[in-house]
Amino acid sequence: MAGNSAHESTPRIPARGSYAEALRIGEILRKEAVGGILLVITAAAALVWANSPASESYFALRDFRFGYEPWHLNLSLGAWAADGLLAIFFFLVGLELKKEFVAGDLRSINRAVVPVAAAVGGVAVPALVYVAVNLTRPETVSGWAIPTATDIAFAVAVLAIVGSHLPAALRIFLLTLAVVDDLMAISIIAIFYSDKVDPVPLLWALLPFAVYTVLAQKFSRFFKMKPAAAWFILLPIGAVVWALVHAGGIHATVAGVLLGFAVPVIRSQASGGPAAGPGLSEVFEHRFRPLSAGFAVPVFAFFSAGVAVGGWEGLGSALADAVTIGIILGLVVGKPVGIVGITWLLTKVTKVRLDPSLRWIDLTGVALLAGIGFTVSLLIADLSFAGDPATNNHAKVGILTASLLAAVLASIILRARNRRYRRIEAEEAADADQDGIPDVYQQGEGDQPGRASRQDRTPRSRGEAQKP
Template sequence: MPAPAPRKNHKVLGRLSLPERTFVADALRTETVGGVLLLAAAIAALIWANTPIRESYESVRDFHVGPAALGLDLSIEHWAADGLLAVFFFVAGIELKRELVAGDLKDPRAAALPVVAALSGMAVPALVYTLVNVTGGGSFDGWAVPTATDIAFALAVLAVIGTSLPSSLRAFLLTLAVVDDLFAILIIAVFFTENLNFAALGGAAVGLGVFWLLLRRGVRGWYVYVPLALVIWGLMYNSGVHATIAGVAMGLMLRCTTRKDEGEQRSPGERIEHLVRPLSAGLAVPLFALFSAGVAVSGGALGEVFTRPETLGVVLGLVVGKAVGIFAGTWLTARFTRASLSDDLAWPDVFAVSSLAGIGFTVSLLIGELAFAGDKALTDEVKAAVLMGSLIAAVLSGVLLKIRNAKYRRLWEDEERDEDLDGIPDIYEQDNPAYHLRMAEIHERKAAEHRRLAEVTGGASEGNDGPA
């Protein structure tokens, strides 16, 4: 009986396939622009809330609008958190669906790494927060605040510091954020839902059923789905379940696979995500930041961030817990699945990206509002802690990534090189005989041009030397 073949090691964070690389590049391009807008909105909110015109900020933020008869007489801040973020979570739902059916999460073996890393990156910050508050006698209500990662803000940091991060690390960060969003959604649904209105919840479920049926029947037209989505959102809000759950549910229902027999180039989910993502990244999330990040910041307030257990737990959870949790989850997954890290990367690269995930801006602010809803002063202090923790994580990761940037730039240039100008990076054609034939022809043509140039130059030199 022949001996069993040894199990082949697989590479962790290896080169992406060309279609996956193209998708990741397109998705991150929009998120990067949105992240810059998010950063600008957060800075604007802080300036507005800490200048002599801060009363106007509070007046706008607390201004109520909406039909009271439908239970939707909400403040602007509330509309931003429950309404606009539903668009953000709708896109997150589509991203998750795509990852499950066509991305890294489709293959259980490949999915193990980002899932374990994301879970570790949520569990360790929660543990750090809990330990700090056990020893300091603080409230455990904010344990979930440091568990989230803000991909848009993280990409904005990359854009600002100009780091040429390889596509494999960018894809890892994106997948981490998708899984992170899934569990953040579950945390919001399970731990921040109370006083359920079963009639409204049942109505939302019926609406979602109609939404799903229309999708299965192939019904098209925004004038059908947008009004239905608004009804579902309103019912979900009145049910007591956080309204953003409606966005996730509808995103997960979209089909994210193409039907080749029908000549589809892009799936419905991909088309809709392409349309809605700029709205989410460029409008919804920045407006949420504008009306949520405006907290009064002073020297004394910043000092209290590091002395009060609730706020210190948030800062340490984001800065230490995220980096340690994601790095440990990645290393352990590689260790126990007999995987090895890509030859182009080293474990310090993984730690640097793990520290970048400590930027937990958007969802952390949302969970902070939910966790301490009855204490406005503590809510503002926790928001300040989220800002401080995210800032420290951004600076730390920026320094770590800058140290390695020369190596990243070489990897990025190798990924982008396209000497035969066929639109496909050369690195993906190295095993194609036709590619090598084209490259030989290109090199021969260049050599012939150089020989002709040398002959012309030489002839001109001789002609000039004669009269002299």
């Protein structure tokens, strides 16, 4: 069984978490799987088009410019996708980060320390691998952050395609890695990839951001009850914040994260009773996640993944480039080494132990899934080599190759372990007392030892109770 039993005093990793968290993350991953499949399809279409006889039309479309120049918004379609549409994706990242660390299982330091440390290892080691490969080329070292990213949508799409019955603990571990990875990616973009910063628009951005925050916090129940009002009030204010941050020289996706942070994630309670229905963050997530996964990210991938390889000769040249090699080694080797290595080290220096129902090969499979960089890696490649199209193309060849290799290797490992995962899945679904909560979540896995949390005990239909 994956997780702690009531009589165990030794913390186990990966931890299953609470039943409410398993339900929530299961729902997120199902939506991301659909978006990930769309992501793969659009990226493949762009790659084929960019290398077809009609390739000029693809690049003409990608480079078509429009927008209001005085506000620094005269951008190409590709730039609008990267700066504008990805802000929706990063808005959801901000929501998820805040929810995990304020109201989710990661609010507990004991639960957070292992996956957070593993995620740090999964960022640091790939960056060091890339730098080591490109150490003699100062002009390309700036791409060190490219292999640090994890694309959760692509990763869960792989899980959906290979039919893996990944246990809840491993799914939560994977999502936590991706969430912390996104936090570090945003920090990297804000600190290392912002140039020509203009403080005046950034200072002006504080005013609409403050208004947005006050409205979201003080009138969350109103916006929750009347979601259309959010579209007509909060969305325009958020757009102004985005435009001012963009004009200030900070990558505009950072504005998306900040706006996500401003939304309350703790449900209001009535007279000491349970939380009354979904909160504003859940309403926003319900409305924006399909837009992000079904449109924003696939469109970005379409405009960013279209690389003119130049036939077999061009592909060979790209694969021989130190930039490409550094990215491939960083994502396919550095990611799993960093994640599994840090986790293993923690089992040696702390009381944390690997769950006895799992093996290190299981964490290796999940760590390889985390080596699928794609969306954020493509974004960082554009930021790293904006003035060097040839190197940028080689970087994208590296990202596409590494993501494919990581997906194949992870699929082989996880498929080989699927029979074991099916048994764990059956144990996690068992509900002998027929109370709608699987028994394993009433054996010390809730918010309080030995019992499910109050949120876990919220009445649910039988159908809902069976889908963590």
